[in-house]
Amino acid sequence: MRTNDDIWVREVGLRDGLQSIETIFPTEAKLDWIRLETDAGVPEIELGSFVPPKLLPQLADTKSVISAVGSEPTLHTSALVPNFRGAIDGFASGVQQLNYVLSVSEAHSQANVRKSVADAIADFGRICDYRKEHREHANVRLAAGLATVFGCTISGEIKVHSVIKVLEELLAHEPDEIVIADTVGFANPSQCREVFELVLSTVGDIPVSAHFHDTRGLGLANVGAALDAGVRRFDSSLGGLGGCPYAPGASGNIVTEDLVFMLESMGLKTGISLEGLLAARTCMVSYLTEEPTRGAFVNAGVPRGAVLASSVNRLGA
Amino acid sequence: MRTNDDIWVREVGLRDGLQSIETIFPTEAKLDWIRLETDAGVPEIELGSFVPPKLLPQLADTKSVISAVGSEPTLHTSALVPNFRGAIDGFASGVQQLNYVLSVSEAHSQANVRKSVADAIADFGRICDYRKEHREHANVRLAAGLATVFGCTISGEIKVHSVIKVLEELLAHEPDEIVIADTVGFANPSQCREVFELVLSTVGDIPVSAHFHDTRGLGLANVGAALDAGVRRFDSSLGGLGGCPYAPGASGNIVTEDLVFMLESMGLKTGISLEGLLAARTCMVSYLTEEPTRGAFVNAGVPRGAVLASSVNRLGA
Numbered sequence: 001m002r003t004n005d006d007i008w009v010r011e012v013g014l015r016d017g018l019q020s021i022e023t024i025f026p027t028e029a030k031l032d033w034i035r036l037e038t039d040a041g042v043p044e045i046e047l048g049s050f051v052p053p054k055l056l057p058q059l060a061d062t063k064s065v066i067s068a069v070g071s072e073p074t075l076h077t078s079a080l081v082p083n084f085r086g087a088i089d090g091f092a093s094g095v096q097q098l099n100y101v102l103s104v105s106e107a108h109s110q111a112n113v114r115k116s117v118a119d120a121i122a123d124f125g126r127i128c129d130y131r132k133e134h135r136e137h138a139n140v141r142l143a144a145g146l147a148t149v150f151g152c153t154i155s156g157e158i159k160v161h162s163v164i165k166v167l168e169e170l171l172a173h174e175p176d177e178i179v180i181a182d183t184v185g186f187a188n189p190s191q192c193r194e195v196f197e198l199v200l201s202t203v204g205d206i207p208v209s210a211h212f213h214d215t216r217g218l219g220l221a222n223v224g225a226a227l228d229a230g231v232r233r234f235d236s237s238l239g240g241l242g243g244c245p246y247a248p249g250a251s252g253n254i255v256t257e258d259l260v261f262m263l264e265s266m267g268l269k270t271g272i273s274l275e276g277l278l279a280a281r282t283c284m285v286s287y288l289t290e291e292p293t294r295g296a297f298v299n300a301g302v303p304r305g306a307v308l309a310s311s312v313n314r315l316g317a
Numbered sequence: 318m319r320t321n322d323d324i325w326v327r328e329v330g331l332r333d334g335l336q337s338i339e340t341i342f343p344t345e346a347k348l349d350w351i352r353l354e355t356d357a358g359v360p361e362i363e364l365g366s367f368v369p370p371k372l373l374p375q376l377a378d379t380k381s382v383i384s385a386v387g388s389e390p391t392l393h394t395s396a397l398v399p400n401f402r403g404a405i406d407g408f409a410s411g412v413q414q415l416n417y418v419l420s421v422s423e424a425h426s427q428a429n430v431r432k433s434v435a436d437a438i439a440d441f442g443r444i445c446d447y448r449k450e451h452r453e454h455a456n457v458r459l460a461a462g463l464a465t466v467f468g469c470t471i472s473g474e475i476k477v478h479s480v481i482k483v484l485e486e487l488l489a490h491e492p493d494e495i496v497i498a499d500t501v502g503f504a505n506p507s508q509c510r511e512v513f514e515l516v517l518s519t520v521g522d523i524p525v526s527a528h529f530h531d532t533r534g535l536g537l538a539n540v541g542a543a544l545d546a547g548v549r550r551f552d553s554s555l556g557g558l559g560g561c562p563y564a565p566g567a568s569g570n571i572v573t574e575d576l577v578f579m580l581e582s583m584g585l586k587t588g589i590s591l592e593g594l595l596a597a598r599t600c601m602v603s604y605l606t607e608e609p610t611r612g613a614f615v616n617a618g619v620p621r622g623a624v625l626a627s628s629v630n631r632l633g634a
Contacts, residue, residue, distance in 0.1 A: 156622020186620040188582040189541045216620070217575040217613035218582075220538040224506045228545070258534040265505040265535075296534035303503040303533070305473020 006269045008233040009260060010044040010209065011037055013284070014065075015080050016253055017241030018058045019049065021291045027061045029287040031068055036283050037238065040276025041312055042256075044076040045069075046099060046235075050086035066093045078143070082113065087127040091137045099179065100124050101145035104166045105152035121169045128173040144170040145179035145211070149195060151186030160195060167202055177207045179235070182222065185215020185251055189225035196229035209233035212254045214240060214294070219254035220262055227268070234259060239281050239293030255295040257281060264308035273312040274302065323586045325550040326577060327361040327526065328354055330601070331382075332397050333570055334558030335375045336366065338608045344378045346604040348385055353600050354555065357593025358629055359573075361393040362386075363416060363552075367403035383410045395460070399430065404444040408454045416496065417441050418462035421483045422469035438486045445490040461487040462496035462528070466512060468503030477512060484519055494524045496552070499539065502532020502568055506542035513546035526550035529571045531557060531611070536571035537579055544585070551576060556598050557611030572612040574598060581625035590629040591619065 014030055025033075034045055047069060048062025062079060069077055078097035081087040090098040102120035103109040109117050124144055131137050149163050167178065180199055187195075192210075199208055210226045210233065212219045223234060237253035257277045260270050278298060285293055302308065331347055342350075351362055364386060365379025379396060386394055395414035398404040407415040419437035420426040426434050441461055448454050466480050484495065497516055504512075509527075516525055527543045527550065529536045540551060554570035574594045577587050595615060602610055619625065 151620050151622055153621055156620075157624075184620070185617065186623065188579060189544075190583040215613060215617045216578060217572065218537060218579050220535060221541040221579060224538040224541045227506075255534065261533060262505060262535050262538060266507040296532060300502065300532045303468050303473075303501070304470055305468055306503065307474075 006232070006271065007263050008043055008207075008209075009256065009270050009272060010046060010078070010233070010235045011042050011238060011256055012046045012211070012235045012253055013237035013239070013241045013256070015046040015049050015059065016235075017237040019056050020242040020251070021058070021288075023287065023289045023291060024058050025287055027064050027068070030061070030065050033238075033280060033284050033287075034065070034069055036276065036280035038072055038075045040280055041074065041270075041272045041310075042277075043074070043271065044078060044097075046078045046080060047095065049080040049082070050089045050093075051082050063089070063093050066095045070094075078141075081127070084123050084126045084130075087130065091130070091134065091140060095140070097141040097143060097176075098127070099143045099145055100127060101147050101179070101181065102166075103147045103152075104163050105148040105155050105158055107154040108148045108152045111154060117166060121166065124170060124175070125173045128175070141176040143177035143179055143209075144173070144175040145181055146170075147181045147183045149180050150182045150191055151184065153184050160198060163195065164198060164202055167199060171203065171206070175206065177209060177233075178203055179209045179211055181211035182213055183211070183251075185213040185218075187212065187222050188218055189221045192222045192225035193229050196226050196231050200230050207233055209235060211235040213251050214254050215251045220258060223254065223259060223262065238277065238284055239295055239298075241284065241291070241293060252294055255297070257297045258295050261297045261302070264310055264313055265303075265306055267309050269309040271310050271312065273310075274308070276312075323549070323588065324580050325360055325524075325526075326573065326587050326589060327363060327395070327550070327552045328359050328555060328573055329363045329528070329552045329570055330554035330556070330558045330573065332363040332366050332376065333552075334554040336373050337559040337568070338375070338605075340604065340606045340608060341375050342604055344381050344385070347378070347382050350555075350597060350601050350604075351382070351386055353593065353597035355389055355392045357597055358391065358587075358589040358627075359594075360391070360588065361395060361414075363395045363397060364412065366397035366399070367406045367410075368397075368399050380406070380410050383412045387411075395458075398444070401440050401443045401447075404447065408447070408451065408457060412457070414458040414460060414493075415444070416460045416462055417444060418464050418496070418498070419483075420464045420469075421480050422465040422472050422475055424471040425465045425469045428471060434483060438483065441487060441492070442490045445492070458493040460494035460496055460526075461490070461492040462498055463487075464498045464500045466497050467499045467508055468501065470501050477515060480512065481515060481519055484516060488520065488523070492523065494526060494550075495520055496526045496528055498528035499530055500528070500568075502530040502535075504529065504539050505535055506538050509539045509542035510546050513543050513548050517547050524550055526552060528552040530568050531571050532568045537575060540571065540576060540579065555594065555601055556615075558601065558608070569611055572614075574614045575612050578614045578619070581627055581630055582620075582623055584626045586626040588627050588629065590627075591625070593629075
């Protein structure tokens with residue numbers, strides 16, 4: 001039984017991680033990884049993205065992955081869709097949730113998808129309308145993600161009121177979830193508290209997720225601030241896959257196993273087995289060619305005497 | 318002018334960092350490093366430790382380092398002392414502050430210094446008495462550090478009330494500062510908030526510092542929680558020197574440049590130049606043989622449009 005204080009962790013390594021590295025994982029490798037994270041109790045995995053295969057060959061098998069995973073009793077499946085066309089493919093794929101993402105920065109939106117923010121919002125509206133018109137897709141959940149919320153690599157500072165304005169326009173289309181993303185790793189804890197308090201007071205009962213990158217080392221500190229603001233859903237990537245710590249602009253997601261350890265040690269239940277996550281990590285790493293992974297928990301383990309919140313985790317060593 | 322909201326950062330890489338690695342820095346290398354951090358505006362550097370040279374040859378030149386650094390107008394100098402004997406050497410060295418550390422865990426204290434916690438507290442009392450009796454040392458500040466506050470590698474959980482009991486006994490000797498240390502990287506943000514709120518309400522006007530290690534990746538998240546509790550002083554190590562991220566039980570301090578970036582981006586003034594810190598880091602790294610360093614800010618830099626709190630830092634790129 002989940003309670004209001006339980007934390008929902010979405011593994012995004014198979015999408016945000018894989019799209020940022022050179023190695024192309026065979027479908028079977030992805031399925032091994034997904035199986036182990038499912039066994040570990042991860043409640044949601046973003047299985048891929050409906051972008052043109054030419055753009056992201058790493059994710060070209062998204063449809064096959066979704067089909068092979070099928071319906072698991074404990075796993076909620078989702079996939080990213082960058083536009084209406086991708087969403088149509090997504091609806092047809094059988095995945096349980098589509099995560100649509102737009103940028104709140106006009107400059108970033110134009111540079112990234114050659115579309116104004118207004119047009120990107122309208123696209124989400126079309127996706128929502130499509131679901132209404134096709135009752136066979138009524139059970140597919142639709143998440144609206146806001147990127148560059150904490151700053152933009154092109155235009156710099158993003159004003160909170162412009163985030164709230166975009167949010168309110170998206171809410172008019174009745175999304176099932178809102179994702180607030182620091183895709184470029186600009187956020188700091190003070191800003192997170194301010195933004196998430198305002199977002200949560202704006203959305204009403206709609207679940208809000210936080211998507212942090214660890215570009216400047218502040219990822220888990222931002223999680224702490226978001227928790228304080230009331231956020232209970234987080235995206236993360238096993239082993240922090242996706243950013244190279246030795247390259248300028250490294251931008252990996254926060255590390256799933258470190259996130260889960262932090263939450264569990266704080267008494268917040270994730271339902272996820274850390275032992276299971278480490279097994280999944282070992283599997284994932286075995287398919288990498290030269291990309292480094294990140295994370296501290298993998299080396300240090302559970303502190304002696306520490307009590308973790310979920311019953312799947314034994315007491316500390 | 319410092320205000321109550323300004324943050325005091327103590328660089329401990331020359332002590333806690335160097336004592337944990339193989340490379341022995343020549344005195345001149347230490348002086349180069351210290352000069353660059355002083356120029357960057359770091360307000361305090363722990364220059365070494367008065368332990369027997371046989372135990373820590375890396376720090377055998379502590380006396381020479383202190384003597385060569387002398388008195389700098391913007392730098393407060395300190396050194397660790399493990400016992401009364403070390404403190405006598407410390408007083409004679411001309412350093413401006415002695416940092417005495419004891420473990421609040423009976424098992425850890427016995428294993429580490431073959432002394433009960435009560436005897437370790439009594440030792441601090443002798444050090445304070447010595448200062449009273451030798452008026453030439455009246456200006457030397459005395460800090461009392463409590464280690465294993467958040468858990469012990471030998472006995473596991475440490476009860477908060479036992480921490481407060483040790484703290485109260487130390488307070489009877491009128492220390493100039495209290496340091497609360499998570500030497501073994503066990504702390505989580507919830508625990509930090511609880512412990513620091515209680516510590517701050519116990520100590521009255523005495524400054525309290527937090528000393529975190531990044532063993533499980535939670536270092537800066539713990540800083541966030543300690544800030545919320547009211548802590549305004551932090552220990553850190555340039556490049557996270559001191560723990561190997563690839564070794565089990567890696568235990569480096571939190572990374573000075575990442576800490577300063579986080580604080581500055583949150584609007585909290587450190588008075589420290591990030592550019593200056595990176596110059597010091599480059600210098601420090603040039604003397605390392607094979608030890609890895611950590612940190613994310615060094616690769617990512619200041620986000621475009623970010624405003625940093627201290628005037629020594631220009632606006633974001």
